[in-house]
Amino acid sequence: MNVDPAQIDALFQPDEPVKLTQDLIRIPSYLWQESQVGFWIADWMRAHGFEVDLQTVPLRNGGVTHQAIGTLRGTGEAPSLMLCGHTDTSDWGGRPFRESEWTHDPFAADIADGYLYGLGAINMKSGVASILMAAEIVRRMGQPLKGDLIVACVVAETGGGVGALHLIDSGLRPDYCIVTEASNLDVGIISVGYVQGKVRVRGEFKHRVPYVNPIEQMAKVIAAFSPSYVQIPSVDQGGWLHYTPHPLIPGFPSMAVRNIEHFQDTTTITFDLRIIPGMTEESVRADMTRRLDQIAAEDPNFDYELIIPQSESQPNMPAREATPVDAPVVVRLIEAHRAVTGRDPVVGAGHRIGATADTCHFKGVGITCVEYGPGYIPIWPMVDERIETAQIVTATRVLAKTAMELIL
The missing domain is CATH 3.30.70.360 (Alpha-Beta Plaits)
Known part of the structure; x- marks a missing residue:
């Protein structure tokens, strides 16, 4: 289905994914402590008509954390698509990096001069907000889906992808997956x-x-x-x-x-x-x-x-080969980016060269994966972590168009 970006724009307000990012930032979710944001996301999904699986993820220290998986069911006539982001933020001894140097409250989600500030703004609550809003736009389209659309808000990516591995162990095997790590809107087909x-x-x-x-x-x-x-x-x-x-x-x-x-x-x-x-x-x-x-x-x-590995609680992340550029999810994503922005995206390792992602685990079980998300990271870790609000909106539009053209 060929969807004009104007059709997408008629289905949401640009401030919706930005406000959703703010809501997520205001719920602290350090590594291994993501339950509260998981509960909030599950409630949001239920309120918007998603079928929800709130997963309890066991930790190797005997504790648990929680991740929310939402699904809009299709007829099975088209491939399934998973949009995935992680809810854990960077964690420096249970605090933000160099917290005393921040000029914005890490959990206030302030907006100033076109940027949204807060812990997780880039890594990666804006990416999570983008996939939630993109899926909601697909739902608002009001057309029967031919393929399942899954929104996976997983835990512990910064802990070796424990949440993604739990999701895999639960048996979920979508045909395609887009992981919305901060790629500066580059299309990442490979990572270390x-x-x-x-x-x-x-x-x-x-x-x-x-x-x-x-x-x-x-x-x-x-x-x-x-x-x-x-x-x-x-x-x-x-x-x-x-x-x-x-x-x-x-x-x-x-x-x-x-x-x-x-x-x-x-x-x-x-x-x-x-x-x-x-x-x-x-x-x-x-x-x-x-x-x-x-x-x-x-x-x-x-x-x-x-x-090796350094800890029993944190697995290592394998390096996988590049996703073919002619894979349907890559083709549709490139086309959607071009239609929304008027420019061809960078395709390859892109802005995220040197960074890892949950794609390594999904690729390992045969899921065709690509990385694409809002956020430019000039240096990491960051004081006053921030993201350009316009990128959140652009990512939402591109992801919604990509999803529609794969599963409608």
């Missing part, structure tokens, strides 16, 4: 994955006499890897990682030490390695082990432990 873990070095604990200092031993580990987030050469190029460079993700793989801890005879670093298709958790473990064994061969006092 990550392997996060720890290296623990043991030494001795003594005073005033020579001893094996684990801090000094850890310095060898840090030096053996790479400067932070600089592309690591492959083994063929004299580096230590086995991989084949990917033309759509230049500058990767790359790695950084994210944290360091020391207590008595033990020093531990936490690392984040951004990987590309063809690399796996197993291949990274093997390459890192070889690298660390080289240090041990040169120093008989070097005693290490490699821990």
Whole structure:
């Protein structure tokens, strides 16, 4: 069905998705603490005629959190489409990043000079609001759907995609999926994955006499890897990682030490390695082990432990191959963006190059996925997180048109 953008504009007011974003920002939803916003979204969906599945997501620490999945049923004559966003926000010890430096209340959802401020404005309550409003526009169209339209507001993307994995385990398998991470309205057909873990070095604990200092031993580990987030050469190029460079993700793989801890005879670093298709958790473990064994061969006092993943509660995110540009969901999304904005979108890794998303898990079970959402991220993490309100409206219009042309 060919839908004119003017038909979409007649079905909603531009301030609706913006106000919806404000409502979501005003409900704190740090990682593993998304239940209240999940309950609110479930109530909103019910009030707007969606079939709602409020899922209880078990956490590995024994707790639970909640995510809302809404569906508008179709006849089955067309493929199903899932619009997906995550409700968890960035979390720095249960507070916003550098909260004392914010000039706007992180939960007030202020609007100033065309920007909406607040924790989660970009990552990614604007994306969640866009999919809710886009689906509501489809419902307001009043035409029978040929394919199911699913709106999945999942938890814990920043915790390794635990909510997406739970959704998969529940048996949901739509044909297509659009994940509305902040792409600056670029069409993301590929993204990196990550392997996060720890290296623990043991030494001795003594005073005033020579001893094996684990801090000094850890310095060898840090030096053996790479400067932070600089592309690591492959083994063929004299580096230590086995991989084949990917033309759509230049500058990767790359790695950084994210944290360091020391207590008595033990020093531990936490690392984040951004990987590309063809690399796996197993291949990274093997390459890192070889690298660390080289240090041990040169120093008989070097005693290490490699821990992957970094936490039992947080899985790693695999790197998947690019979604074909001729996949129907990609074609319709590009066409919708062009019709709404008058411009061709960037297609590839785009603005989100180097970032991960729940698409990696959905692709892993055969769902054709693409990333497209509002929000330009100049640097991350952000003080005074903000999003241009016009992008929220544009994303809503594009997503509504894409959905209509796939399932009506």
